[in-house]
Amino acid sequence: MKSSCLQLKALCLAACLVWTGLTTALAKEALPMAQDPVLEKRLVLISEELRCLVCQNESLASSRAELANDLREEVRKLIAQNQSDQQIKDYLVNRYGDFVLYRPQVKPMTWVLWFGPFLLLAAAVWGMFSYIRQRQSAQTAGVALSDADRHKVQAILKSGDAP
């Protein structure tokens, strides 16, 4: 029993090792050829903010699609030409549209996207307060007694005093 448990553990460990080995090998393969570490660092920073158009849930930095490779090469060239981050992003937006940006620009077209949630929050807060106020006033209105009622209650209470 004990030895089979050990065997299982060893097998697990081996599987884990193989797996991590495989994944790191894969991860390494996707890494660009680092010729200039500074340039590559900027490339990663920029391309993490850009979407790969082929596999749309991946960033340009992580995608291994053929087009992503080409676009990274293009970004590399632009960095080497001393273009600013904004210029490089504009270059891609001019070709592929706002869709390539993971962080959409703030402009009339995207106002709803950027400010809509805050608008909803404000509406919810307003709704909550008006609801609370309504409930409170309903409660206090229910407690308030007219003079006639007060007399009646006092009369009942008094009559209750005398058995």
Place this chain on the structure above:
Amino acid sequence: MKKFFIPLGIFLVLVAFLAVGLKRNPQEIPSPLLGKPAPLFSLSTLDTGGAKFGPQDMRGKVWMLNVWATWCAACRDEHPLLVALSKANQLPIVGLNYKEVQAQDAPAGRQLTPEDKLRIARERSAVWLQRLGDPYVVSVFDLDGRVGIDYGVYGVPETYIIDKEGVIRFKQVGAVTLETLQSQILPLLQKLNAS
């Protein structure tokens, strides 16, 4: 009654949004190039004599730029339609062969030179066009995909309609179908040719 209708109303609005969202094709990205001048290029053609072609050669004509490759399955699907379109003499179609020769096509341990790539691309395209029909007035080769990047190509086949002034008027990502041809491309052609 009011208590019942408010959640129902919110639910229906949500359903409407989701229904519209489901029907949309996430692969269809509006191109920022519509209404902008077609990016210029000068690329080698099928002609081994070394003739080059660029959009500037089509000035004054309404024409179609069709991005394709022999490795692209959807291109094979749309090809008969393009052949029919060219036979009907509707408009000149220019074929832009996109990255015909891929990295894995190189023999192990050797890199292909641009000349090798051009030669292989020409051979393959010639076979394809001979077998399936040649709808193109001219075929050009974008071997490294640089022109494709300028045109915002991200999924072959892609098709562009360019007007007499060299402005992109239409872009289709994916195979051209009979339906898009009839409902969008042909009416647009009439409009552009009339102007």
